[in-house]
Amino acid sequence: MKKLRFALQALVVVVTAALVSLVAACSAPADDSSTDSSTDSSVAYTPVTIDHQYGTTSIEHRPQRVISLASNWTDTLAALDIPITAQFAEQGYSGPNNRFAWTPEHDSEVEIVGSMAALDISKVAAYKPDLILAGYTGGQKNYDRLSALAPTIPVMKKGATVDTWEDITQATGTMFGKNAAADDLVDGTNDKITRFRSDHPNAAGKTFTFAQFQPTGDVGAINSVEDPAAGLLAQLGFTLNPKLAAEHTGTVTRSRISSERIDLLDSDLLVAWTLGDDSAYQKVSGWNGLTAVENDTVVYLTNDNAPAFGVPSAPSVGYVIDLLNPVAQRL
Incomplete structure (x- = not known):
């Protein structure tokens, strides 16, 4: 994996647009701009379905224990003030003190592993996730193992190894009922x-x-x-x-x-x-x-x-x- 990370993801990584239109076909829940519906259990949650390279993933209940296996998901969750239970990163590719300079401040358990390609699924299972934001998984076999634990979102665009920043942002807004905040983040970035x-x-x-x-x-x-x-x-x-x-x-x-x-x-x-x-x-x-x-x-x-x-x-x-x-x- 480390020998030619360049052909994979860039921090499952190694790098892998913004010229591609939104491909994460999602059924969006109602967005309540006056209430933080990502964490408030009193706000009704509308189930959503996310299309991705291995099919679709349905999220029936409001995610409370979110696991991120990719830095772009971690960044976006933090930017939208969505709690992260745990974030996984690879040794040597996790930033100084296991945080990248651009990632917004947030609280999360941090798991550093020797290889994301050979991720010990039991480490993920230990957090009792109800949503896994995986990004590049290295193949459907690994995706299937993760999705047996909890609803899992791999790379959404078919044939890609990394999703665009827009797609990640909009999908996050959709899954957590923060469509308006996600739109603002996209507009501000543009x-x-x-x-x-x-x-x-x-x-x-x-x-x-x-x-x-x-x-x-x-x-x-x-x-x-x-x-x-x-x-x-x-x-x-x-x-x-x-x-x-x-x-x-x-x-x-x-x-x-x-x-x-x-x-x-x-x-x-x-x-x-x-x-x-x-x-x-x-x-x-x-x-x-x-x-x-x-x-x-x-x-x-x-x-x-x-x-x-x-x-x-x-x-x-x-x-x-x-x-x-x-x-x-x-x-």
Whole structure:
């Protein structure tokens, strides 16, 4: 799993838009903007059904013991002030002190596990969940094991490994009776995106590459804006590197880059992430000749901030913008 996280989720992770319309077909409960219906048991709960890549999940009762297995769900629950019973994260990919800089303050038990791919289901069961927000599960077998414990929401968009920040936000509002608050969160996030584009008109249309550099010297890069990491950058006004876009076939949104094709990484903006080994860049022949390296328009990511791009949430969008602001001024 760690060898090529780049092909999976970005913090079950490794990264995986905002150009995709809402695909979580949900039957929405009534939204009471004057009452916090996510926790108030006196407010009637209307059952909802969420469509996802393995079928549908029905939530018949108001969730009280919510387990998050993905940082984008955790971020969004916290932003909408929805209590989290426990959040799971992978060792080395959970942020400083097991919290990412962009995640809103909240109370929750935190479970750090060695591998999300080999998650001990009994650890989840111990919390007696009544809703599991899983994101990428690695396959239907794992989804089935989780859904035997409680209603489980895997990735909603069919064929994807990460959902867009909009879909996560709207689905959260639907499940917890907070549609109005979710709409406000989406609108506020879109306002930040609009402001970034207005502040950096010279960045509009500039090409970008999002790449992960393995300690082994292997390189992978996103080849489609269907990938939420690239989709977010496209929302901000950048254009996916055309050479990489030409590599996109079928539904796979990541390309392995051979040492002979480092030219595929050449673009105005380069978002570069290694799995904790900064020397991985220097293992790439031709690195110093890349346009973004020469122009000082590389955004260097670490395990502590890469999920802001790769598993985007409404709260992480502002963090991404803050990282991009100084680079955008040089484009």
